[in-house]
Ligand SMILES: Nc1ncnc2c1ncn2[C@@H]1O[C@H](COP(=O)(O)OP(=O)(O)O)[C@@H](O)[C@H]1O
């Protein structure tokens with residue numbers, strides 16, 4: 001489905017005096033159609049960079065990305081979006097003067113009320129009033145996340161990439177969010193890539209991709225990833241983790 005080969009992203013790193021560093025340092029992997037992948041690893045290991053390379057937000061400095069057999073390495077974000085790849089940002093954007101209905105209509109390609117209602121139902125939004133909420137600073141973390149997920153799902157993507165979808169939401173919302181992404185995966189055969197430290201997402205995954213220092217340190221089932229995550233003291237897998245009250249550190 002998505003095949004990455006020798007994928008590389010090098011950039012000058014400020015902290016290191018502008019020296020070039022391989023943030024993604026040669027990755028090979030094949031994401032299969034309709035599967036759910038949990039991408040995890042320590043902070044700063046290159047997870048977001050990998051996700052952005054697949055979406056085309058970052059141009060790779062080496063290697064190739066193929067989608068359904070076609071080389072898409074040189075394609076723009078828009079071209080990739082048109083082919084069915086969607087990306088959900090860790091920190092959703094807020095827009096003054098724009099309502100949820102506006103964003104959802106753009107994503108769904110229709111402003112037909114029945115269609116929009118169907119989509120918000122998929123995400124578990126039951127109130128129609130929610131459609132006319134302005135997407136501004138007044139929204140709570142949970143509300144903006146629902147909006148972000150809804151706009152991703154509204155595209156009916158073949159591949160949906162979620163970067164830390166549990167950011168800014170409370171612990172109790174995570175279960176329903178995992179259920180939602182699993183349901184989308186199984187009902188629509190959506191190839192799902194979730195960047196997360198959260199055990200609930202990782203347990204739900206068909207396969208784990210553990211990234212360390214810009215490389216794939218492990219790929220396989222969740223059980224096999226646990227000892228490595230514990231060794232690396234990845235948040236949520238270590239007793240010494242200081243962020244255990246963080247919603248991401250679900251135990
Ligand atoms: N475009 C860029 N230019 C320079 N450094 C970057 C760029 N993108 C990411 N980095 C750095 O690369 C490292 C990995 O970033 P990222 O992929 O966001 O990590 P993760 O999502 O695993 O926490 C970080 O140290 C980050 O600051």
Ligand SMILES: [Mg+2]
Nearest residue numbers: 047048049163
């Ligand atoms: Mg990240």
